[in-house]
Amino acid sequence: MLVQRLGHLVRLTPDEQASLRLLEGQRRSYRRGSQILCQGEPASELFIVRDGWLHSSVVLGSGGRQILRFHFRSDLVGGACLAFRESPETVTAVTDVTVSQFSRERIGDLFENHPRIGALLFAISVEERVSLTDRLASIGRTSARARVSALLCELYQRMRLLGLIADGGMQLPLTQEEIGDATGLTAVHVNRMMRALAEDGLIARNGSQVRVLDETRLCAEAQFADRSEADGDWLPRPR
Amino acid sequence: MLVQRLGHLVRLTPDEQASLRLLEGQRRSYRRGSQILCQGEPASELFIVRDGWLHSSVVLGSGGRQILRFHFRSDLVGGACLAFRESPETVTAVTDVTVSQFSRERIGDLFENHPRIGALLFAISVEERVSLTDRLASIGRTSARARVSALLCELYQRMRLLGLIADGGMQLPLTQEEIGDATGLTAVHVNRMMRALAEDGLIARNGSQVRVLDETRLCAEAQFADRSEADGDWLPRPR
DNA sequence: CGCACCTTTGAATGAGATCAAAGATGGTGG
DNA sequence: CCACCATCTTTGATCTCATTCAAAGGTGCG
Numbered sequence: 001m002l003v004q005r006l007g008h009l010v011r012l013t014p015d016e017q018a019s020l021r022l023l024e025g026q027r028r029s030y031r032r033g034s035q036i037l038c039q040g041e042p043a044s045e046l047f048i049v050r051d052g053w054l055h056s057s058v059v060l061g062s063g064g065r066q067i068l069r070f071h072f073r074s075d076l077v078g079g080a081c082l083a084f085r086e087s088p089e090t091v092t093a094v095t096d097v098t099v100s101q102f103s104r105e106r107i108g109d110l111f112e113n114h115p116r117i118g119a120l121l122f123a124i125s126v127e128e129r130v131s132l133t134d135r136l137a138s139i140g141r142t143s144a145r146a147r148v149s150a151l152l153c154e155l156y157q158r159m160r161l162l163g164l165i166a167d168g169g170m171q172l173p174l175t176q177e178e179i180g181d182a183t184g185l186t187a188v189h190v191n192r193m194m195r196a197l198a199e200d201g202l203i204a205r206n207g208s209q210v211r212v213l214d215e216t217r218l219c220a221e222a223q224f225a226d227r228s229e230a231d232g233d234w235l236p237r238p239r
Numbered sequence: 240m241l242v243q244r245l246g247h248l249v250r251l252t253p254d255e256q257a258s259l260r261l262l263e264g265q266r267r268s269y270r271r272g273s274q275i276l277c278q279g280e281p282a283s284e285l286f287i288v289r290d291g292w293l294h295s296s297v298v299l300g301s302g303g304r305q306i307l308r309f310h311f312r313s314d315l316v317g318g319a320c321l322a323f324r325e326s327p328e329t330v331t332a333v334t335d336v337t338v339s340q341f342s343r344e345r346i347g348d349l350f351e352n353h354p355r356i357g358a359l360l361f362a363i364s365v366e367e368r369v370s371l372t373d374r375l376a377s378i379g380r381t382s383a384r385a386r387v388s389a390l391l392c393e394l395y396q397r398m399r400l401l402g403l404i405a406d407g408g409m410q411l412p413l414t415q416e417e418i419g420d421a422t423g424l425t426a427v428h429v430n431r432m433m434r435a436l437a438e439d440g441l442i443a444r445n446g447s448q449v450r451v452l453d454e455t456r457l458c459a460e461a462q463f464a465d466r467s468e469a470d471g472d473w474l475p476r477p478r
Numbered sequence: 479c480g481c482a483c484c485t486t487t488g489a490a491t492g493a494g495a496t497c498a499a500a501g502a503t504g505g506t507g508g
Numbered sequence: 509c510c511a512c513c514a515t516c517t518t519t520g521a522t523c524t525c526a527t528t529c530a531a532a533g534g535t536g537c538g
Contacts, residue, residue: 044473058372058373058375058376058464060376060380060462061462062380062381062462064376064379064380064381065380066372066375066376066379066380068372068375079365079368080365080368080369082358082361082362082365082473083362083363083366083369083469083470084365084366084369084466084467084468084469085467085468086467088369088372088373088464088466089369089372103473104473105472105473107358107473108358108473108474108475109475111350111354111355111357111358111361111474111475112354112355112475112476115350115351115354115357116350116351118350118354118357118358118361119321119346119347119350119357121361122321122350122357122360122361122364123321123322124322125361125364125365125368126318126319126321126322126323126364127322127323128368129318129319129364129367129368129371130319130322130323130327130328132368132371132372132375133297133305133307133327133371134327135375136297136305136307136371136374136378137297137299137303137305137307139375139378139379139423140305140378140422140423141299141301141303141423142299142301142303143493144493144494175515175516175517176516176518177516183379184378184379184380185494185495186494186495186496187516187517188494188495188496188497188517188518188519189493189494189495191517191518191519192494192519195518195519207503223299225297225327227323227327228323228324228325229324230323230324231322231323233344234283234321234342234343234344234346234347235347235350236347236348236350236351237351382525382526383525383526414483414484414485415484415485415486416484424526424527425526425527425528426484426485427485427486427487427526427527427528427529428525428527430486430487431486431487431526434486434487446535
């Protein structure tokens with residue numbers, strides 16, 4: 001599945017594809033709510049999401065929690081172990097999940113044997129960094145309503161890329177508290193904002209199902225930046 | 240200077256060092272206030288800071304600006320062009336600066352010829368990502384006072400690593416508006432927080448000079464996470 | 479010296495937090 | 509299959525931190 005993700009930018013050679021598939025051997029499942037990685041504990045394994053949702057978060061001394069990113073199918077999780085001995089973040093299963101697990105030395109092998117894959121991994125990491133900076137701008141500089149809208153836009157567009165949207169509706173397995181932790185708001189205020197968005201006809205809710213009724217307006221309110229396509233001209237030749 | 244930065248984790252081979260130094264040929268200077276990269280415009284060049292401060296920021300439709308990160312000597316700037324045709328962020332000179340400039344194809348070459356350097360670049364990118372997530376948690380989940388403290392802690396520790404601290408004092412060439420744009424606050428409120436920190440004996444100010452009087456307490460108030468040392472065990476062999 | 483920009487301070491306002499409690503939902507075990 | 513309990517959502521009232529607006533000092537540069 002990482003094959004598809006990286007293959008977005010370039011056509012991978014059979015050899016590259018085979019090496020990537022090697023990463024996806026060891027498969028594990030976790031129950032919703034379980035912690036796959038824990039802030040402050042040693043970590044040297046990475047994960048590729050096969051199925052389900054996870055999120056990574058940082059917990060502050062005061063008890064506050066900031067959710068950094070939600071992870072879906074084909075996302076690479078736990079990359080922090082490539083720069084830190086102890087995990088700087090906690091990774092939690094939002095739903096029941098299945099992941100592929102492998103040790104960070106495999107990443108070193110990839111860089112060595114398939115420089116272009118290394119470069120692609122770098123490009124993906126840059127993409128996620130930009131996604132983080134967009135969130136930062138959203139939380140730092142926009143209203144509660146815009147922040148909730150922005151999160152919905154982000155999730156909606158990412159799920160659409162994965163083909164997880166059925167006629168405008170997406171399954172959001174998140175509590176309002178989790179949405180609050182992702183947007184820097186309280187659960188109570190998230191509730192009010194969601195209700196307001198629904199009343200204004202931007203979205204419709206039905207249990208955990210959310211339909212985006214007016215994506216254009218939602219993106220506008222969110223000040224959501226739709227990032228241009230990636231571009232692999234700079235990549236080294238495949239080996 | 241990138242040599243020193245990457246050489247932190249491992250001992251670079253002479254060959255690796257030479258290749259890195261090739262990046263630092265083309266040198267350019269910019270006046271304080273000038274924009275080196277501009278959000279939305281095509282970009283395919285990267286920069287290494289030689290001297291001076293820059294920051295990268297995102298500007299929102301409403302006019303709000305979020306400063307994402309300050310860049311010092313030996314920082315690599317503009318990596319976003321490795322994943323996006325158009326720059327997702329603006330890079331501005333905070334002071335007069337000198338940078339080395341090179342095209343993104345050079346990065347491709349590095350990945351190809353020196354896999355370990357590719358991996359090191361990846362590790363650095365992970366480090367900066369974590370720094371961003373710490374900022375995100377700070378802005379999303381802590382008080383104004385803590386946010387300002389956290390920014391001061393971050394800058395203080397980074398400058399110390401670069402040897403830019405003279406007996407507890409650092410030169411902060413930032414306006415309070417810039418500090419506000421970095422912390423998600425208004426300039427007015429930044430002013431009040433700085434004053435409060437000074438009154439409480441955590442810092443002392445004198446023009447643009449800031450001395451940290453009680454680093455322990457400042458870090459505690461900031462809920463500042465001092466990240467553990469990096470670790471290069473997973474890196475591929477040098478070529 | 480004078481102008482532009484920055485810092486400082488005060489007062490009024492407002493967005494979002496907090497506190498509290500009443501519905502809704504869904505998973506589990508009897 | 510149903511009842512119960514935990515968890516989540518919804519709503520109202522109040523409070524607080526940060527913003528906004530305004531104007532008076534500072535600072536440094538041309």
